[in-house]
Amino acid sequence: MSKQGYHHGNLRQALVDAVLLLIEEKGPNGFTLSEAAKKAGVTPAAVYRHFKGREDLIAEAARQGYEIFADLMEFAYRSGQPSALASFEATGRAYLAFARRYPGHYVAMFESGIGLNRTPELFAIANRANGVLERAAEDLSQRIPKDKRPPAQMFSAHVWALSHGVVELFARGSPGTTSPFPPEDLLESGIGIYLRGLGLVPPD
Template sequence: MSPPTARRPVGHHHGNLRNALLEASLELVGERGPHGFTLAEASRRAGVSVAAPYKHFADRDALLAQLATRGYHEQRTRFAAVMNPSEDPVEQLASFAAAYVRFAAEEPALFDVTFNAGLDKSRFAELASAGDEVAGLLLPVARQLAPAPDAAFDLLLRIAAAAHGLAVFLRQGLFGMGSAALSDTEAKAARTAREIMGQNARP
């Protein structure tokens, strides 16, 4: 009886390969930040050859752009979910600020790759479009409080900047750890957003 023929590993189908690389890269972002790994390391983490990523991504930035696009889509989903129950633009933007903090806490790797990878959106149309979708959700709400386009953008920018700072402080442990710290920071973000909008309404 002849010995059984050795089977070669089946490997990843194209869709699975792409997803495996994205998931491996997201893990590495979580461990080392968006600039702390190479495509070769992502390949090894995913269990594929170092040449495999180039079947789907031109370079590391192209892979990170896909993750950042996912980050924007996740943000839009979360923001829409918390804003929809209210018709009050002040409460909608306060809810957005709180959800921004929660996104940073619950999806730290996506948060980092979305905001800290330094990607050139002019290279990645899908990434630019995903960012525009988030702005398209938020700016019409801001315009209810500040009708001039520049003023609405400035208002939204101040609210987002405050929420971003609080989210970073939370992740650095400045507000403590655990679910109570997260809830407190969400409340801080919502309260700060309301204060900013109150200042905007003053003559």
């Protein structure tokens, strides 16, 4: 991106795009604001026209990531309808697909140390994304007798944790964490075991 892009009003997004590339290359703490500015083709002083500092820039990358993530989760949820089980499983697979397709956003969201309360916009979109999985869990849990039904937030948190673990250990090429099975198969079998334990799918 050249400095001409700034005059056309593109600097804000150019900086976010630069940060996403730097996050992929160096991690969320491996670069400076000056490096982000240089990658966007502007001086460090120009960054402050749009962001207070480096953390606010990463927070915007995370916000944009959650927006993509929420849309993807919504699409996955709807794709399984009217089956509550299919919708629930689809949201788990969507998590894995997002991490692979948008690694810079994923790291900004989950590994940068940026709190969701940093901006109202970040908090709102993150809640929207989380709410999709909770809704899928709520739909599926209706099959469980009310006195034995786990809270939807707990239900969805378990699957979120399982999905996150598969992504972190086996889907992002972390050193020393190879698996003889594709991440998709690990996630599907793990969710299946969990759902069988709740009596939501029949045993093999």
